[in-house]
Amino acid sequence: MKNSFVITRIKKIQIEVNISWFLVFSLMIYTLATGYFPSVYPDLNVSSRWILGGIIALLLFGSVLLHELGHSLVSIRQGIPVKKITLFIFGGIAQIEKEPDEPVKELKIAAAGPLVSIFLFLLFMAMARLLGYIGAPEVLVIPMDYLSSANLILAGFNLIPAFPLDGGRILKSVIWYFSKDGQKATKVAAFTGSLFGFFLIFIGVFLLLNNFIVDGIWLAFIGWFINQESKSSYQSKVLTDIFDKIQVDQFMTGDVVSVDSDISIQELIENYFYKYKFNAFPVEKAGRVVGIVRGESIKRIPAEARGRTLSGSVAIPLSENLVVSPSDTVTTAMTKTAANGVGRVLVMDTEGNLLGIVSNTDILNYLRTYQQLNG
Template identity: 30%
Template sequence: MGTRSVKLAKVLGIRIGADPSWFLALFLIILLLGDRFDAVLPAESPTVHWALAVAAALLFFGSLIIHELGHAIAARWFGIQTQGIDLWLLGGVARLSRDARTPKEEFVVAIAGPVGTVVAGGLCVLVGLLLQGDTSLVDAALLREGADDPLLALFGWAAAVNVVLLVFNLIPAFPLDGGRIARAIAWKISGDRRRGTVVAGGLGRVFAILLAVYGVVILMNGDTVSGIWFLLIAWFIGGAARAAVVTSEISEQLHAVTAGELMDEQPAWVPQDATAIEAEEEAFAPFGVPWAAVLSQDGRIVGVVRIERVREELNAGRPGTPVAELLDAGDAPHVGPEATLEELLADDRLRELGALPVVGADGTMRGLVSFRSVRDALARALPGTDLQRG
């Protein structure tokens, strides 16, 4: 969804975009509300009716953005970045850089969206109360015929929509926020993230079936638009719930495999007191590696030396140049043996170098984990793959 979205704005440093399907949703909402405002406010001109419809649609999607910003702000508190917020046919979604790692993170990030909806709805209620006159805010919210204040009808409707969004999102069915809250609770009680996801995913599939049945009933009663809408939502929730269970199984594999399990325990390396010619003869020529770790006498990593630097010295007729003078600038790149497959996949240094030294808490080098070994481990973690292979 993110790659196809059209940028609409940037809020708090977060890109707000719209999937092409959002424009269809915008058109349908304006079309339906234009007719509704025409029935509710017969004394107003068609221009007012359609202006209210456009404003109401913008308030609706503005409320969705505030909801998703709630998720984004809470995620930022836990160090989770938001890659963007996208509006689409069935609502909005905040694309986070990673999933929650603890039940607390899951619960707080999930509940923050409904909190945003409460804020958005509360503002609409406040404005509605200030505008309230002969027509009550409740009548305006329900768009009952006979309303006499266009702005009251607008903000009353927006307040009602936020109430509906709040109640709907708190239904304990994944991937709705209520389902994520249920997953956090089940995760906390069981101590097992996957079990929590299975529980929430199961609730999501049950709710999707109920929605689908309701959509079919509405269709049979002649309300085609609402029936199709409920069937679309049921399809989305059911698919997302199934995908969540599968993704959770993959995630478990990504967290179960560590660098210590994947590393080569006898990689090429160079002593700190070696010369350029010794590095060439002992590491680069026999192993054909593009770089090698440089270790002190007690096995601690002091840096990395690349084959280009060594051969520059040899070609210049300086075979006795100490390797210590040829090290890459900065700290030596490395990972700990406890680094998970998920963390290795996200490490740009691994893709750049092709491998990373695995260094223990005492600073000594334990081995070398390669991008190839990480790629093979990922392949074994994918669904349908024999995890016992290799």
């Protein structure tokens, strides 16, 4: 996700925070300190309200992180890698590298998050009761009570059968299991997600019209997000079903134009970018592919330095996300083009020979033709 920065890694999963998270974090502290505490705990002094608000906000987002880690760790156990977890304005999202290929896997991954939240609900409730029993200060009991309720709400909301919420994924897995049709299951679950999204937007507008400005905007925004995600999830499933059936060697563009790492950037611009009108080229050194050079990389080189700067020095080094084998599916190629930020992958055999290329343009052109021929 753009505008995010990494804070740590857990089990090789990158944990990052999006700048939008700070907005909701600040809003939560403000709401707790100026609204919740004064009405529920009027005896708390002002400084305690703000300090407690900050502590509770951090612990609540820690709960959200644990919820997403539940999904992620179960996903990894099911053989599906997880690249990162991002905390953002709507909470958290785990970037699972591919969709589960079996309904039971989908069910296990989807159920893991709410189960973690239910466990945290019970844990915080038990701690609140224990602290109350031993006569601990109210300032220690309050966060436990609040976090207990918040995790129960988090679990309950996520279990609503509306895709892409966890409940929607559970619904999808059940329909998929009995119908044996993953695309149909995704379509039904996405439809419920779209309906729920419109429902939240309607409630949000209603609240706005009745002067509940913040709550109305927030609900409408969440509804819009769920609606958009449900549609894109179904479209993604359709694409996967199409491209899972096609091997890269049947789809790639052959006769790839590559450049030598020792030519200057000026020569690269004049003899390759302007001539062939591509926005990236494979780079070879001593007959072996070593990376890809992009127009974006060249833009950062001052014009006066382009004659003495070699192409190889600005090439993106070859990596796993830049290469597919001819026997891979186009779905694999599509996943890697989305992840590598280059918009294309090189098709190479086990000996490192360059056989072809698959780009986002190839995928979009195929889809355009497919839709024309299949309605």
